[in-house]
Amino acid sequence: MGNNIKIHQHSQNLCDFPGIRKLVTNELKNPAESPTLHVFPELFLCGYPVQDLCLQNSFIDEYLSHLELLNQAFLGAPKSEDLYLLGGLAYEFSKTGIPSSIENVIWLGKPGQKLEKIYSKMQLPNYDIFDERKYFTPGKKSATIHWQGNQIGLLICEDMWPSVHYSKNPLDLLSEEKEPFDLIVNMSASPYNVRKLASRKARARTTSHLLKAPLVYVNLVAEEDEILFDGASFVLNGDDEIYQAAQFAPETKVISFEDIKRKRYQTITLNLQHSWEDLFAPQLTTGKEPRLLPLEDTDHEELIQALTFGIQEYARKNGFQHFLVALSGGIDSALTLALLKLSLKEGQTIEALYMPSQYSATESYDYSEELCKNLEIPLKNVSIKFLHSMVRNTFHMNFSEDFEGIADENIQSRLRGALLMARSNQTGRMVINTSNKSEIAVGYSTLYGDSVGAVSLIGDLYKTEVFSLAHYLNETRNGLIPQGIIDRKPSAELRENQFDTDSLPPYPILDTILECLLSYRYSKDDLVKMKLPEEDINKTLKLYTGSEYKRRQFCPIIKVKTKSFGFGYRVPINKDNKFYFN
């Protein structure tokens, strides 16, 4: 009877200590016949990211009790050869009782013994959405364990991505070990972005060759505010792929040590990355012409999975079962509604609200109706015409200034926002925002108007990607979205004959500029060198730099890209610093 590895790709709520404990104690009570190495994700014992909560007394008290209860469970468990690798926190306190050190560690569990802190994460990422140096103290030593005659090297997530920015590098330290490794374990809480799995695997393959051993990678499945953790755990051995877990779904899997014996590996020299950017935005380092990569079919499928998972988890964690979407007759709200419909679980419902003003084309209603018919979603039609004209009258009566232009455009959007939120308050439905990344980037939306919502579903997709995903949905899901919606010229319908292209560059150009700006950190000079039209560049830069204040008050956006607006995007609002873009 050989030894096994059990991969625990679980999905627990942040701080759900009882639920987390139950999973572990169930395993402890029911040991398998074969000795099993149980591998759980990074920070499994509390969830990730806990942010400031890890400094709050209530969290600390609960977490320490939780650890103590786990100790009792291990002490009282039936003896076995099993071994548990559990990601969690380890606290030290100063004399005043305040945490003097918090480490992101691996707790080693043996039935009959208390938990033992065996390894502390050495490389604490602190770029983009990561704030680990804000909370955690880095470890200083690599860790190797011996189990059932196997030598096993331990890593936590970022430890596999060596950079000159970390003072110690666990891969170097592990490769100095004299005894060969039989297994490398990487316990991760690795945020999702489209195409990330391929880069994780490439890095894991390199690590496997470097340390000359098979590698088990176990990742969390979760949605925390805007960040997704996609699971997609795997086992590989040099270039051989042994196992691939599901993406965006919990999964446990037992693998035999027999199936992943050491083999011949390539000789690899370790390359340290020289910048954070190399790590989180590998596109920057390719030296290739920057561009907005077109979405492939596999990307489309992955995005559908990611977004439907994300929106459902967001709803569940905030206690919502029912949804509300404002339809405009345009592509963004149509795609939002279609994706939401695809995500729907038993007992859940969606309501669509169409709120025409005097500028709304009749097709806008017709398309919305057709869409809702396709999707079997009830559509309510609530005109804002009278409200709009009453506001106009109120202003004419009370103020001497004309009420027109941007004031008149925005009030329509804001009245819609107010009605939508009122309907949400009336029904308890969660409002799903319908903005796309291009709009958010150039501020082509009304603050407190079409920007309202609990969460943005497609806010990390550029407009061209919205089209691309809509096409794909129609091809693969029986034409959910009326072709007319896809074909019509985008318009905000806030004045006569208004079209997006009146204010914005054509979307393919706009999106290319934005992608270069955000993901490649391009300057105006760089963009000009790409031979993009200078007028479009200037227009985009002006709109982009002038709309930070809108982004600051925007709702959370489900993150599916390396560089997204939201928590990992930290740019001053004040405009005084923008001259250098122009």
Next chain:
Amino acid sequence: MGNNIKIHQHSQNLCDFPGIRKLVTNELKNPAESPTLHVFPELFLCGYPVQDLCLQNSFIDEYLSHLELLNQAFLGAPKSEDLYLLGGLAYEFSKTGIPSSIENVIWLGKPGQKLEKIYSKMQLPNYDIFDERKYFTPGKKSATIHWQGNQIGLLICEDMWPSVHYSKNPLDLLSEEKEPFDLIVNMSASPYNVRKLASRKARARTTSHLLKAPLVYVNLVAEEDEILFDGASFVLNGDDEIYQAAQFAPETKVISFEDIKRKRYQTITLNLQHSWEDLFAPQLTTGKEPRLLPLEDTDHEELIQALTFGIQEYARKNGFQHFLVALSGGIDSALTLALLKLSLKEGQTIEALYMPSQYSATESYDYSEELCKNLEIPLKNVSIKFLHSMVRNTFHMNFSEDFEGIADENIQSRLRGALLMARSNQTGRMVINTSNKSEIAVGYSTLYGDSVGAVSLIGDLYKTEVFSLAHYLNETRNGLIPQGIIDRKPSAELRENQFDTDSLPPYPILDTILECLLSYRYSKDDLVKMKLPEEDINKTLKLYTGSEYKRRQFCPIIKVKTKSFGFGYRVPINKDNKFYFN
């Protein structure tokens, strides 16, 4: 003729490279007769905090040109014995042209020579609002310079606050120097909070005794989004205070070396802080019963200075000259309006908007009118009654559900928000939000309703502090705020006979709970031990933990406390993690 120190407490816009250069070149062109050591604040050459901008090609290109132009200016400057200490950035690049290291440094300037990087900040704060480890690489060596026979030790801001969390500690390294110091220079960009100056000075005194030399502390004056930098530079020598610069205003000052000769100092042993919290929230380590410190007269004056400075800088940097405030007849909007009026500069105007619904008391208008008379601000009265009833009718016509309760309360607030923004769009006035910290903490406001605005002026003051400051304003500024507003029972006036105390604990209790929760990180158990009413604790915790989503979409709040909502407050929105508070 002796040697002088010139303290440059300047106020430049972030990235205003030409303006920054002009200041330096003016000094270079007009050297004083006596040899002068010019000391500028931390990151003076670009401003602070630049956040992600320091990774953007446009910023990097401009900044490098700026440095090169400065080099030319120094090379071409008339020879003198002067020395310049300039805070700035130093870049290194990887082969792909991406920054591999950015340091927060002191550039040493000598007329006739190029700038030389003399010191790199060793202690990079990364807690609360600080993200320096996200961008910067820490220095590894302390720095001492020799000038005109003087030995001078260099520090940048946080370097003066030694903690076990930094791998190297410059104070220890400097105290190992054999030759005695004639001067210690600390160049800072230190964010303001009320009573911070005293703690800076206490730390500077300790440092002066420890390193046995006088100390010059030069701080920035600026407002960057929500963060204020208050200047208030100083020179001290052990316990003697030699010079104190203005707070919230630029100031330059020449001090003679003669006036700050070395003296006898106390023998000090260096105490390393053991947690981040010790550094940024010293109240946590006093061991005293936590409490909300009452505001003293000096605190009131300082807060008036801070808030009027902050709002004016925010407006200037975002291109606004005129303001718009919604009055409710309550204390928060009254204090906001009064403070704004005090801040007003020539050519600027304020307009007040009163938007009654059917639930607004007649006193609310009377008080608003009296307030505006006192402040000489035009008041516009725009009723939302008809709009409100039209929305009610619309809902009755279109939906079968009753329109009442929270839906009916919120729509009033949101209609006000929409009208206020429409008036802002119509007039180009900046909307100043009127929420206080207690409301923001418990979500006692309507998202997209009374929460709208470009920036919040009093959002870092608890309700009891709002009262305290209003009292103080009336005592010292001829009763600006009608006593009736201060005396009346706080109400949102969104339904008949609604008072804040229907939903919230009495404000003195609420504010104490909130302060313990936020600034002392107290748990429910801790609060119960303080003998606060358990019902009030439960109510507060439930409201507080349930309103993260509102805070996430709130406008920037001018920060005047150690712990504020906003950029330095990082707590998940998802509610699944909140059980442990209850």
